[in-house]
Amino acid sequence: MRITILYTIIASMLILGCGETKQKLGYEVENGNDISVSVGDLESTEIIRKWFDSYNARDLETVASIEHDDVVLYAPNGMIINGSEKHTELAKEFLSAFPNAKWEILWSISADVDFETKPSENWVTTCVNVSYGEGEEAVTLQRIIDTHIVDSKIKKAYGYERTVSDEEVENNGA
Numbered sequence: 001m002r003i004t005i006l007y008t009i010i011a012s013m014l015i016l017g018c019g020e021t022k023q024k025l026g027y028e029v030e031n032g033n034d035i036s037v038s039v040g041d042l043e044s045t046e047i048i049r050k051w052f053d054s055y056n057a058r059d060l061e062t063v064a065s066i067e068h069d070d071v072v073l074y075a076p077n078g079m080i081i082n083g084s085e086k087h088t089e090l091a092k093e094f095l096s097a098f099p100n101a102k103w104e105i106l107w108s109i110s111a112d113v114d115f116e117t118k119p120s121e122n123w124v125t126t127c128v129n130v131s132y133g134e135g136e137e138a139v140t141l142q143r144i145i146d147t148h149i150v151d152s153k154i155k156k157a158y159g160y161e162r163t164v165s166d167e168e169v170e171n172n173g174a
Helices: 002-017 044-057 059-063 085-096 166-172
Strands: 024-030 034-040 067-073 080-082 102-114 120-133 139-150 153-163
Touching: 044 059, 044 102, 044 120, 044 139, 044 153, 059 067, 059 085, 067 085, 080 085
Parallel strands: 067 153
Antiparallel strands: 024 034, 034 102, 067 080, 102 120, 120 139, 139 153
């Protein structure tokens, strides 16, 4: 009898131990309540990598294919870009003005916001160095991009930036 109970306990521990549990990363505050943020799908970071790689390759068709048609992008300067078509138009203008523009990902993290009253959301936070211009007009920025991924495409993104100093560029190759 004791062996049967022991086997039952061990089997229960194995079955319950195999359940999928999310590793908590932190929290988001919504309406005064803490919402758990947990480790997200690593494949979402590959979507972001493909997005910036496509920019670097000047492949705006692929950039657009990674975005939902009704994507909303919140630029660091306060501009709101509504729709992939408008984003492509503005990207063409930017790349025409700055043909040497380059995006270099420094890191990217996927996280799920585990809401209690609505479905979880997958967000990828990425730090990227952006450089463009030449000579005295050269600019290097560091951007943090928070990107909402839905059905393996970008639905919404918020951009934040800071200017990288000449000293940082020289010392770190930023």
